[in-house]
Amino acid sequence: MNFYLQSSLLLLLQLGSYLDPDDPDKIKDPVAAYKLLRRVRSEWMNITSKRQRALSCRYSTGGGNPRLMYAPVKEEVEWDEPRIIRYHDIISDSETEILKNISRPQLSRSETTRGVSKTRTAQGVFLEEDTIVVAPISQRIADITGLSMDSAEELYVQNYGIGGRYEPHYDEWDNENGRIATFLIYMSDVEIGGATVFPEVGIALKPKKGSAVFWYNLHKNGNVDLYTEHAGCPVLRGNKWVANKWICEFGQEFRRPCSLSYGE
Known part of the structure; x- marks a missing residue:
C-alpha cells in the first residue's frame, strides 16, 4: 500500500477516537487532535528543524543581475529537495490580461507525448517571442534564474476550466535538448482546487496570481x-x-555546469 495512503488511513482512525460518538461534529479533545494533525503533517512532509530553516523568504537579485539590483524579486523557498522556489509579483495584472486576451482565440486542446489524452484536460497555445509582453517576460525569467533563454521553448499559456487537470508527469521528455528547468507562472487565483502537487515529496502549491514557481527537472549530472x-x-x-x-x-553549460557525480 502507498505510504501516503497508509498514513491517511492511520490519521482517520486516530482522529476518529477524538470524535464525540453522540455528536460527530464535536471533538472531545481538540488540543490533542490538533497536535496529532501537526505530527502527522510533519511526518508526511518529512519536515525536520534543519529542513524548516531552509524554507525561507528573501529579496533576490538573481546572483547580482544589474537589472535586479534596484528592484530585487521576492523569493520564497517552498521546498529544499528538490529545490522549489516561488517568486512573488513577477507579472503585473495588465500583462496577465494581455496574455489572456491574445491567447483566448488561439487556444486548442493541450497534448501529451501521446497526443490528446484524458490525463491532460486543458487548452493552450505557444506564443512567439515577438508577441507583445512575451519578450519582456522571457528577459525577466532569464534575469531571475540566471539561465539562457536562447534554446528555451516559447511561452505556453494554458487555461483549465472546471474539472481541468493534469495527472502526474515529468516535464523532461528525454529529448536531446531536454527541459532542464520549469518556470510556471500563475495568471489567476483559483477558488477551490488547481494546486500544483509534487506527490513524491508531499507538497502542494496553491495558485497565486502574479507569482511563479521554479524548479530544475534535471540533476547536474543530466539525470531526471x-x-x-x-x-x-x-x-x-x-x-x-x-x-x-x-x-x-x-x-546552460557555463550557467549551470555539469557534474560527474551521480548524486548531483
Missing part, C-alpha cells in the same frame, strides 16, 4: 530528478490560467 514528478489538481471552482516557460539544456 524523480522527485520532480508533479500534477495539476482538478479545478473545482473558478478558472485557472498559467503560463509555462520550459528552459532547455543547450546554452
